[in-house]
Amino acid sequence: MLQIGNIKMKNQVVLAPMAGVCNPAFRLIAKEFGSGLVCAEMISDKAILHENERSMQMLYVDEREKPLSLQIFGGSKDSIVAATHVVDEQTNADIIDINMGCPVPKVTKCDAGAHWLLDPDKIYDMVNAVVRNVQKPVTVKMRTGWDEDHIYVLENAHAVEAAGGEAVSVHGRTRYQMYEGLSDWDLLRQVKEAVNIPVIGNGDVNTPQDARQLLDTTGVDGVMIGRAALGNPWMLYRTVKYLEDGSLPPEPTPKEKVDVCMLHMDRLIDLKGEKIAVHEMRKHAGWYLKGLRGGGKVRGKINELNHRDDVADVMYQFAEELEGAAAVTS
Numbered sequence: 001m002l003q004i005g006n007i008k009m010k011n012q013v014v015l016a017p018m019a020g021v022c023n024p025a026f027r028l029i030a031k032e033f034g035s036g037l038v039c040a041e042m043i044s045d046k047a048i049l050h051e052n053e054r055s056m057q058m059l060y061v062d063e064r065e066k067p068l069s070l071q072i073f074g075g076s077k078d079s080i081v082a083a084t085h086v087v088d089e090q091t092n093a094d095i096i097d098i099n100m101g102c103p104v105p106k107v108t109k110c111d112a113g114a115h116w117l118l119d120p121d122k123i124y125d126m127v128n129a130v131v132r133n134v135q136k137p138v139t140v141k142m143r144t145g146w147d148e149d150h151i152y153v154l155e156n157a158h159a160v161e162a163a164g165g166e167a168v169s170v171h172g173r174t175r176y177q178m179y180e181g182l183s184d185w186d187l188l189r190q191v192k193e194a195v196n197i198p199v200i201g202n203g204d205v206n207t208p209q210d211a212r213q214l215l216d217t218t219g220v221d222g223v224m225i226g227r228a229a230l231g232n233p234w235m236l237y238r239t240v241k242y243l244e245d246g247s248l249p250p251e252p253t254p255k256e257k258v259d260v261c262m263l264h265m266d267r268l269i270d271l272k273g274e275k276i277a278v279h280e281m282r283k284h285a286g287w288y289l290k291g292l293r294g295g296g297k298v299r300g301k302i303n304e305l306n307h308r309d310d311v312a313d314v315m316y317q318f319a320e321e322l323e324g325a326a327a328v329t330s
């Protein structure tokens, strides 16, 4: 089973950190759908140190989400050390993760995110300083490298291990690839062979069968799922079950999708208020509706709504229409 430091997960399925997505509302759903570990969206070290209100709210962890990993990004050792100290002392997160994967220029030009991947010695130095300053286990999430000429994933994973990091998650793409091309699972296998700390594999796990294949072909200790879980926490539940006993629970009905989408929205409203939550839920509703016939039209309607009850009306009416149509054809 997946264990990071003294934190034991109940299975190998990990919800990937996703900015704008992995707040307590979605994380709790992911947990209820069985994820062994949920990861929070990245938080800026500097914003924590400046006590930026929004970022401080992002440090909130509901007891029911645990075990949970909070992720920090930053470009300098000193500010990461100071921010992780705050996370260590003031939050009930179980694990502190450091982002070395974010590819966006706004982040990398400040030496943060994937920029770290260019220098294993710097990684060692920073991770070691963090580890010495906190009690919670420290992990790193990285890509394979900066670009195809700078693939230092083995050196970088070694650096994390030598510095006292307790696990490493690897997304099998370079920073240059962004989200294009395939995740290189063979590199994940090489990382697993190269280090003794747990390795979590990530990238292109789109089905429960992919998760099984990733674990079997690379030997990694956990499987991290990102985009496939957007609007689809059933992917997490079905993967947990498939890895457990080879069974594949049925896909959700339209009504079940809408029920969970509305639960998600109601939790987001509790966190952020109706106005912000309804706006943020537009993208999630689109993901929940993906694959349903006529979903695109409904998405268009939802994008114009500002109140929770109006969204609920449109969504439930759509689910009823679909289920009515299915009853007629069956």
Ligand SMILES: Cc1cc2nc3c(=O)[nH]c(=O)nc-3n(C[C@H](O)[C@H](O)[C@H](O)COP(=O)(O)O)c2cc1C
Pocket: 016, 017, 018, 019, 020, 021, 040, 041, 042, 071, 099, 100, 101, 102, 141, 171, 202, 203, 204, 205, 224, 225, 226, 227, 228
């Ligand atoms: C919307 C979105 C936001 C993301 N935000 C983060 C983040 O905050 N921290 C991080 O380490 N990775 C982030 N990622 C990358 C994912 O964690 C993951 O590595 C990537 O999506 C590949 O996995 P997948 O193929 O399962 O989606 C993000 C990805 C997406 C799609």
